[in-house]
Amino acid sequence: MRRSWLVLIALLFWSRPASAQVTLTIAFVSDPSGITLSGSGTSSASLSFGTVQAFGGTVPSGVTKSVAGNSWTLSTPFDVLVQKGALDVIDLLSTSYTLTARLQTADIPDTWKFNSVVLSTTAATITATGIYGSTTSYGFSLTVPFSASAAAISNTINFTAVAN
Secondary structure (H helix, E strand, O other), rough: HHHHHHHHHHHHOOOOOOOOOOOOOEEEEOOOOOOEOOOOOEEOOOOOOOOOOOOOOOOOOEEEEEOOOOOOEEEEEEEEEEOOOOOOOHHOOOOOEEEEEEOOOOOOHHHHHEOOEEEEOOOOEEEEEEEEOOOOOEEEEEEEOOOOOOOOOOOOOEEEEEEO
8 A cells, every 4th residue: 555655646747747837825924013915915905105205204104214415215014925826746846936026117217125135127036935925024225316306106026926
């Protein structure tokens, strides 16, 4: 009986399709110490700083504003949760994931950071050792130079989680 099980397991791994992929889901969650995300707990959440300014005014709860040198920065944490499917045999082989992020549109004057990594339209690695099922807090910041004209700032950050 034991020998039969070993053969069956070997055949399952041997016969898997060459293009098998791990099924991953990603969710963005409001961090208790950060701004409230619209759509928290989903794969398509958003955040709004509202109308803010470098000097004076107020910022939303959970947001920190700092002014230094020739720019000002808004920052807040939010959480990321990556989970893998439990039914795929191939899922058993992946113990961690790599998370990357990139801006959808280039933003020359402003600096967007996620987990202290500067973002551009090219994917940047946020972590190469993500733990499945663990809600992880990451810092997000947007730095605006004083030389930038007053205007609405909007962009999309595309995240990708890939099984290791």
